[in-house]
Amino acid sequence: MLAHTIDANKWLTALRENGCRITDVQEMLVHILAHTEIPLSAEQVWETARQIRPETGRATVYRMVEKLESLNLLRRIHGYQGCCSFLPTLPEPMMLFICLVCGRADYLDGQPLHDLIHQSERSSGHHITDSRLQLFGTCVACQQHS
Amino acid sequence: MLAHTIDANKWLTALRENGCRITDVQEMLVHILAHTEIPLSAEQVWETARQIRPETGRATVYRMVEKLESLNLLRRIHGYQGCCSFLPTLPEPMMLFICLVCGRADYLDGQPLHDLIHQSERSSGHHITDSRLQLFGTCVACQQHS
C-alpha cells in the first residue's frame, strides 16, 4: 500500500468543497504532495516546485501544506531526524514503515497496532485515543540491492 | 514505570566517563531532566533552570540537551503538537503513553510492540531496525478526576 496511489483529484475536490479556489500553483503543489513516496518537508516541496515554476513563493508552500494538513489530507511525519516532513494521510491506525536506505514510505496493515492499543488499554488502565507508530529499517527492494 | 525513577547520578557518571567536567550547572540540568515526568522542551528546561539559577544561559541548556541526547540518556519526544520535547530514555522497544490532560508520560511494557515488530517484519518482508510508538489519551488518574 503505497502513497503514490493517492488520487490528486480527490484532494482538489476536497479543497474546492472547503471553499478554496483552485489555482495552477495549488494543482502543482497537490501533485507533488499527493504522489510522493518519500516524506517531504515544506522546504523540499518548495525546491521541487521551483524546478517546475521558478517564481513559486516559499510562503505559498507553507500555507498550502498547512491547509492540506488541516483538511487531514496530509500528515506530518516524525522522521528519523527532523519532524517537518509530510506524507499523504491514510486510514487510522496507521502503521508507517520508512526505509532508511531509499527513504520510501510503506503503509502497513494497521490491525496489529489496533490490537496492541486495546491490549495496552486493558493492562495499563489508560484511555487511549490516538497513536503514532513509525517503523524504520531496510525495505524489501533495498535488501535485494545490497 | 515512570520517568522519575531515573537515577540522576548514573547520568553524571556517564557524563564523566565521556570526558565531561561536571559543573554545578550540569548537575542542575541533569536533575531537572532526569526526574521529569512531563516531556520538556529546551526552552522549558531553560525557564526551570533560571528559577533555580537566574544567570543560566540559554545556549548552555541547548548544548546540555544535545549532549545528553547523543549519550542516549535523553530522548526526543514527538509530541501531540511540536517535536522539541525530551524525556529520559528507557530500554527499547519503548512504548510511551502521554496523557493529554496532565501531560505526564508513562512507559508501558514493550513486549507487545516487540511482537508487533516481528509480525510486521514477517508479513511485509522489510527489515525493521528501529521503532517509535507513542500513545495518547487520558491516564488513569485523570479519568478519576473527571
Add this chain to the structure above:
DNA sequence: GTGCGTGCAAATCTTTTGCAGGACA
C-alpha cells in the same frame, strides 16, 4: 596551568505574518 564549560550576543535557519497586486468565481 590547560582546556572545557559558560554566558552573552550575533548569526543562522525555519516558519509566520503583512501587504500590495493579480487571479478566480
Add this chain to the structure above:
DNA sequence: TGTCCTGCAAAAGATTTGCACGCAC
C-alpha cells in the same frame, strides 16, 4: 467585482555559533 491566492519582504521564533572569561581537573 469582490474576495481569495500569491510573491515578496519583514518579522518572529527556535537553535546554533563565536568569543572571552572562569572554573574543573
